[in-house]
Amino acid sequence: MPPPAPGFPTTEYAARVQRAQVRMAANGLDALLLTTESDLRYFSGYLTRFWESPTRPWFLIVPLSGKPVAVIPSIGRALMATTWIDDIRCWQAPDLHDDGVGLLGDTLRELAGEGAQVGLPMGLESHLRMPLADWARLQQASPGLDFTHDYEITRTLRMVKSTGEINKIRAAAQVANRAFARVPEIASAGVPLDQVFRRFQMLCLEEGADFVPYLAGGAGQGGYMDVISPATPARLQRGDVLMLDTGLLRDGYFCDFDRNFSLGPPSDAVQSAHSRLIEATHRAADIARPGTTAAELYHVMAATLNSSDSSAGRLGHGLGMQLTEGLSLIPDDHTELQAGMVITLEPGIALDGGRIMVHEEDIVIGARAPEFLSHPAPTTIATLDV
């Protein structure tokens, strides 16, 4: 199946905005003010790696009716003009005296009016991507505007993916599936782990990734110590368990899953741990239906594992435009699954000597059994170099 065409039709963005506006009206909001890459892109389609530069702030205003309005640095005008957004207001950033704050305040007052309620993402996983001093200045200069919580409108909308979004995440996962199938080409005893990391990213790109912003993993005798450390030049050895966990991007959407490999035949402890991780994943998948809660997925995995790796803090999460977004598989998250959610199942298990093993799959919640976007790993751990 060929990957989907880049971007989305305008109808997709219009539908997102309409859903937001219904919720804004219900909550008495006159506008949403958005500042982060993923929130801007969700409503506008503005896709660029330029956010890697922290210098310039970018703003998108979603009014109670009509299309969003972009208030952005002039360097972004040409690209924004290729999206469905018509009203694009620019300043030349960086401006040491007024880096868009005046233009933003004027635009908000024009669109939302005096006494308007302007909602911003303020809760879990959010941040305000503008200098705090400018945020204070905006509030001081806008006594007629009431800046308030966005009632999680953007976050909760983004948690449920459209068919078009699922197609993009599937395409990203297919790239990673192909790259993982080629790990035997790049990993064997004697190869430095940092070289494996570089070569695995090259495989992801060769198989169709646009960018590989995230690659974590580890390698160690009978398990690894940690899953977020940079790769060292230590050479793989027989008896190592190698884990690679990629978050690669294709057309602005992530996949996020990992695979474990045994260098040479696995020990009984490693094979047993891997079997339990796979069993936990499938027990969770078996109950992953609309109405099941995030906490229930956590508990079914934790019960299978007997020893959950508590340091990770969760056994899975949502994903999409960000590597992680939306719900968390933790005991306290009682969010109910809905058809169209894309989540990871990510059980971890503690082994002797502080070692761990982690497994991760990506699934789409549907009316019946979830679809695995990652090719589900078999119970038997993959082996290299045998």
Next chain:
Amino acid sequence: MPPPAPGFPTTEYAARVQRAQVRMAANGLDALLLTTESDLRYFSGYLTRFWESPTRPWFLIVPLSGKPVAVIPSIGRALMATTWIDDIRCWQAPDLHDDGVGLLGDTLRELAGEGAQVGLPMGLESHLRMPLADWARLQQASPGLDFTHDYEITRTLRMVKSTGEINKIRAAAQVANRAFARVPEIASAGVPLDQVFRRFQMLCLEEGADFVPYLAGGAGQGGYMDVISPATPARLQRGDVLMLDTGLLRDGYFCDFDRNFSLGPPSDAVQSAHSRLIEATHRAADIARPGTTAAELYHVMAATLNSSDSSAGRLGHGLGMQLTEGLSLIPDDHTELQAGMVITLEPGIALDGGRIMVHEEDIVIGARAPEFLSHPAPTTIATLDV
């Protein structure tokens, strides 16, 4: 020359903290509170791609004396324990009821005391990487703490690089130098631009990049339209100018420069534009000494170009742990260059029909002539496919 060893000796971090503490004392600050990847890493050495996940907040407190204290999610404890930081306080994130705010407030009160002045980056290029609601909660729960501006201490310290940091940026630039030299292997008439983007990232990785978070560019007949758009599948044609601009990472430090290529012999207009870009770069480099201002570099380039590409807003910037950081080459930035600053010279030029060309080099400011970290491009534009 082999690349430098990973990380820095503890003395490097101790020196950074000491410099910060001198400035904190001078400004009456009792602590710095830092929340972003680069600010945390600057004082701690904590290096991971895990920041790609927006879910968890991370905090580092720099007290007026003594080592920084980390207040972080438990998933980061093992890696943080490998740095020079001893005092690591963790909570299990995400916590839907208190995602580190209580622990952070307690730690700040313990370290800084009642009535303490706690400085945060609030100015240009900064943001607070924690939910706004949690920021409000922290302030409400800490009436005895006065949260205030950090007087740009972190930003201005980070603008002047140590020898160790320059070595890392040089190593990153050398990777890119080698990758750019291999562009003829991957780019010729008929190759889709998105394929060139993927293959160029693969070259960067093969030559030693750890990650390639940023690649921009463009291609078009006699110049390109935009430098921040994603690559399309449009095939390169004779007469195109291809530009690739990479920000690759090696051991946590970026390089950031570009190269232009003509597909087939360049037109007179393209060669002339390229010559002027190179001339502008060297005129700026010729005066880039301690005491010269950022604005002076801007003006010498703008005068050479006659037509500056105004949409970009600046003709260069600092770089280091971020793709862009520190000063901006704009008329209003009167920051004086200091030995140890690493900056880009990035003139742009407008051509007919809305097309542009942009050139970029990376230099280190020293007592005498600046060192070029990028191999300076020759006046004659490189050609492919001739």
